[in-house]
Amino acid sequence: MSIFTSVIKPNRNLLNPKFEGYRLNIFDDEKHLLRVPLPEPGINIPKVPVNANLSYNEMHSLVHYNHLFAGFTADIGNALYFDSELQIILVEYDLIKDSIIMHPLIKLPKSTTISGSVSSSCYPSLRALSATLLLASNGLGNIYLLKISRNVESQVVTAEIIKNINFYGYSEVGDDAAIKKTVITPCVLLDGKIIDEGESAQIYFIVYNVLVSKYSSSSSLSTSSQKTSKKLFDVTLLQMSLDASSSGAEVKHVLRGPDIPLYCALDMKGEGYIIGCTGEYSVLSLNNANISTSEKEQEILEEKQCDENIKKEEETKDESSPPYLWTQTDSDVSINFQLPPGTPKTAVHCSFSKTHLSLTIKLPGNSSESSSSEPSSTSKSPSIPCYAFTNLHDEIDPSASLWTIESKIGLLTLYLEKQNRGTRWMHVFKHDDGVLETLDPNEIAEFRERLEKFTSSSTDGQPFASTLHHPIGHEIEESIDYEGRYVKFFWIEKQGNITAKFAGGSHEFLCPQFECFGRKDIESSINRFPSVCLKYDVDGLVYEFQHSSGFPPITVTHVSTFDAFGFVQASKREKRHLFHDPLNRFIMVLERTHRAFIYWHIEDQTKRDFGKQTIVDIIGESKDEDVLGVQMVADSVILVLLTKTIVVIKLS
Incomplete structure (x- = not known):
């Protein structure tokens, strides 16, 4: 099957070489900021241990992990998070009353069966499938389908588990068994959607997991065979029926690559998905006992050469x-x-x-x-x-x-x-x-x-x-940043065929858009696939994806520009989260400690010499909290999750 290959190109008409900078716009904390304490026991994100054997990709994912998940918004904006006891908390924001209500939904069980050959450093994850259905992972390899119920009289909101599946890992490079049915593998949910396939509705969802491939390599500098390891990442598409009589989930296909996806979004019709990454992924063959690897991966394995002296040092040196x-x-x-x-x-x-x-x-x-x-x-x-x-x-x-x-x-x-x-x-x-x-x-x-x-x-x-x-011994949040990640985007059919590839060229990945589920006033104006903001020269360019049944299967189009954002965000050394508005009106940089920077897009070409910047002091008088997550829950209304507090930022 032919693969459509192209390069992402900016629209020169949307660039503004005359832009001079941003001017400060005063933000009124008393009118547009609301702080509400989290219910006990709150959130406790464990620090990464000094001797953690984590790759750069794993560390980057942990540091910038968004612990606040988008809810399926109806009349009331909502988001969800996990507390310290793995309990899912529903956060509802009433725009009219300007108030926050938090509902403890359910406490997920914790698994104790974890593979020793995979990384267990996975935070719990969640995807809102509809207003009443959630797909949740405890981060330890157990995935749950949850149904939300609301008592109209008491307004008590709870959830129950209606399905429970275990996610199993795949073979290490060189092993004989393709799927280890006895080992539950920690994984993270990337996306999930309910797809109507005629007689019954299906849930398609994507997870990634870390694979530690172990193999022996003979060094030309040593006569002995050396045991070495390499971190790889598997991206798996699964299908699960909503029918209560069916159990388990079917693996549609598995991708294997050198990094964690920067972007992943399923098509609303279930025909495939878009994945954004810095490296190349290969599709694994699960039809036989052996998992095939790409020629490039085999070349890497075969070229591995280590000096025996260096190997001895790694075994005996101080890990810190x-x-x-x-x-x-x-x-x-x-x-x-x-x-x-x-x-x-x-x-x-x-x-x-x-x-x-x-x-x-x-x-x-x-x-x-x-x-x-x-x-x-x-x-x-x-x-x-x-x-x-x-x-x-x-x-x-x-x-x-x-x-x-x-x-x-x-x-x-x-x-x-x-x-x-x-x-x-x-x-x-x-x-x-x-x-x-x-x-x-x-x-x-x-x-x-x-x-x-x-x-x-x-x-x-x-x-x-x-x-x-080791830098992990310091504040690792300040040592992992966004710069330098040159991105590629692929269209993957649900059968596992890679049919389109868009190279980023000189584009670097900055951030995706805020997701807004169920908001008709917003969804009617935006693309079904979340757009992305890429750094090009000094600017931040917003690109949208369109899927069609023809060839090419997707197109990537430059639709908006945040002037000089590529330059200004690079100066924010403590940035934790970056997202832009679905309507491309603003883009947000959220620091690890206490500030949010909002940069506004100016539509009028005659007034684009200067832009508007808003600075929000999120934490206020309390200085002992960290920013853990952020979501947009209504038009220009942002929820920020802190260690002890939930904060509402009203930008309108």
């Missing part, structure tokens, strides 16, 4: 101390290693090729064997880096790359000049070693200050190796 700190710009990558104070320049042996790095340290008085990456026997000495012809994440210009060492403090810095400027490295080496990028330049400066402090005085007794911390 990564081997290096690194940061990047559009043109280069900087890597900082901690060496023993006084290490001379002659001890460093470093060379670059277009695709590889070689680095060994031979300290004076040590034999060649002692220059391996085995950590020192004393905790007060840093481990010595050793990378023997190691694959880099992307190509570099070796002639423009260099290294420097500050012997006094033992700071070794590598400067790698990117061959492909403007691309963003997800990690330093081709095979992710789990070291996250240090996005805050202050952290590098603090690292240098600690080195200078500890080398100038040895009286404090603090272990030298403890001065280099």
Whole structure:
């Protein structure tokens, strides 16, 4: 089957090169802000542990996870969240009375059967299918179909479980069994819809789960076979009947890829769905015992090469101390290693090729064997880096790359000049070693200050190796951001055929639109597929999707522009959530701590030299709360979920 391939292109008539900036618009907190305490026990989102073995994609998903879910709005706007006891709470906002009512619906059971080969770091998720039906996952592999009931006299709202299915994982790369019917796999709901298929209604829903593929690889630098692992992500389309007599769910197909989808939306007729991601997905074959993988994935598995010395270091080193700190710009990558104070320049042996790095340290008085990456026997000495012809994440210009060492403090810095400027490295080496990028330049400066402090005085007794911390040990929310995610969009038929691909080119993913279910006044004016805002140069461009039965199956059209938004959002280092209005009137940046920034779109071309910016202080006097989620529940009415409070922002 032929695949339609195209590149997303902006409409030049919708760009505004004369735009000069945003002017502040005063927001009246007393009139347009409502704060209501959450009922007990509230919400307690556990912190990510320092030694969590999570990939960049998993960490990004956890940090920016939206814990407030869109409800199916009728006369009263509503949204839903899970409290600390896995109880679903329905939040209703009455626009006329300007009041909030919260209804505890049901407490979901917790599963204890979790695969040891998959990540269990899945938050509970929920999709509103209709005004009375919810699809919910407890994050542990159990999916429930819930029916909402309302007592008209007492106005008590409850929910009951009418169906319960278990989600099972799929084989690891190299295993024989395609589906492990004995292992329940943690998963997250991406989308779900009720589809009318004649005699009976069906529920189509999409989940993703993390797969840890384990395999052996023979290194050319070592005679022994090494056991390594790689994080992959499965996206599964399932079908479940609404008929009470039927049980279970049918797997329609499974996609496997290198990252978590940035965007996923089912067609209202159930013909397929659109998925947005940074990498390529392959469709798995479930007709035989073995799951097929793409040639590209096999190539990655076969090319895996690790030095035996590095492997030993990973098995014995302190989990809280990564081997290096690194940061990047559009043109280069900087890597900082901690060496023993006084290490001379002659001890460093470093060379670059277009695709590889070689680095060994031979300290004076040590034999060649002692220059391996085995950590020192004393905790007060840093481990010595050793990378023997190691694959880099992307190509570099070796002639423009260099290294420097500050012997006094033992700071070794590598400067790698990117061959492909403007691309963003997800990690330093081709095979992710789990070291996250240090996005805050202050952290590098603090690292240098600690080195200078500890080398100038040895009286404090603090272990030298403890001065280099994993970014997760700090506020990880400030270390994971939105920039650099060049996106592609695919149309996937329900049979599992990929029939259309739209490359983003120089577009980077910023955010989707707020979802509004059941609001006739809003849905009549918007596309059924949620639109997306993509960064193009300095602007934020809104693109809509249209599906047709012809060829191509979908089109991607530039419909609106938020002037300079791509530039201004990059300065918000603590941003947690980004969404834009379904009618493209405004776009919101929600910080982790206490502020929301709203940037307004100006329709009148003659008045687009300046835009309007609104700043909302969400938390107010209370400074010990974090932002956990956000949803639009009515026209220009936004609900923000905090640790202890629900906040209503009325923008009209």
